[in-house]
Amino acid sequence: MSRAAVLGAGSWGTAFAKVLADAGNDVTLWARRPAVAAAIRERHGNPDYLPALRLPTAVTATVDPREALDEAELVVIAIPSQTLRLNLGEWARYLKPDATLVSLMKGVELGTLKRMSEVIAEAAGVEPERVAVVTGPNLAPEIAAEQPAATVVACTDTDRATRVQKAIATRYLRPYTNDDVIGCELGGAVKNAIALACGMADALGFGDNTKATLITRGLAETARLGVALGADPLTFAGLAGLGDLVATCSSPLSRNRTFGEHLGRGETLEQAQAATRYTAEGVKSCLAIRDLANKHGVEMPITEQVERVCHEGLDPRVAVGTLMSREPKSE
Incomplete structure (x- = not known):
């Protein structure tokens, strides 16, 4: 004991x-x-x-x-x-x-x-x-x-x-x-930003294809950043990566997903904060994660658009359009 x-x-x-x-x-x-x-x-x-x-x-x-x-x-x-x-x-x-x-x-x-x-x-x-x-x-x-x-x-x-x-x-x-402390921590941090995106998608009326796309491409973003910082790529296939990402992006108990729903309905950051009355870690962390990705030359397009919605007032529909119109590439 x-x-x-x-x-x-x-x-x-x-x-x-x-x-x-x-x-x-x-x-x-x-x-x-x-x-x-x-x-x-x-x-x-x-x-x-x-x-x-x-x-x-x-x-x-x-x-x-x-x-x-x-x-x-x-x-x-x-x-x-x-x-x-x-x-x-x-x-x-x-x-x-x-x-x-x-x-x-x-x-x-x-x-x-x-x-x-x-x-x-x-x-x-x-x-x-x-x-x-x-x-x-x-x-x-x-x-x-x-x-x-x-x-x-x-x-x-x-x-x-x-x-x-x-x-x-x-x-x-x-x-x-x-x-692998680096990989486990990054999995927990980045998934909050992806969960905000999933909440926005729900509020916009998008279905499971959209959310599955956000989860899998969000996982790819997380792994890219993790590898750049020295994490083990296999960590992101485990509980600290995919497991945490799925739970946070899918559950109505998730604060970040719920906060994202408010943003997806057109509420400002201040209105969403007043409505939820709690801390959604992804709102502030998406700024730091974006800067960390830029510092290491890592592309994180979903996180970048979440940051723009949260902190620059970008319409979530415009963010979706930006993501869908990116240059085609191999997976």
Whole structure:
């Protein structure tokens, strides 16, 4: 049994705290809002994010990061990706010297174009091999409901990956290990932009052919960028690549897909944000992913058009026309 801290009490952080507790760990959730922490402590639930979930008694909560991190061997980070560097810089002094840091975040940092594991290592001042990434087709409400699923634990330190694997293995969540951190993180980041495109396609009334095209060509974009950055191409055929992409692009539980539907109906970014009331990571990450692709000379036409819809006000119909009129080429 390990002492674990989960920093972030949103949907995925809360669901992951349940996973850790069900696997036999004592868990403290850090919540930004006192009301959320109180609900978890006193009523064993998080009605703001997962109203149907009853958390195990091994899960408690606090608004004090020092209390959450006290003696934690496993530190799981589940906050919006663009707030990571600032927050972790403040929390780093409370980390146990050999704690394993686990990223649940799926994004690329604006400006630096760094993956979340790279930001964690820099902000916390730790060696990269102390940082693991958990990613895959893991929609939080389904995990919270104990529906069978699998995930990937990626870490360059294979022994540490195995320890995290054992710490989160339950009868409903089957973790696999992988040493390709680059590929696993890019799969999780880029799929959010592709899911935005799939949501737009749904709102425009397009069918399964369109969505299958976006998924497969989106996977090709992801793999091209991954290979340019040193990832293993086979990673993108697995849970962290195709698995996560299919779930995020297909499910009504997907925040990015749902956000894309609002954009496809002609809403502005601000209107979509007001209607959904949550963070769709792909909206900000598509900017960083586009810049990362440009830096490495990689073509990512779907991601580019998603960025133009989100941040330049391009009509989604025009974006479709641009994609369909690109110069023909071999697959």
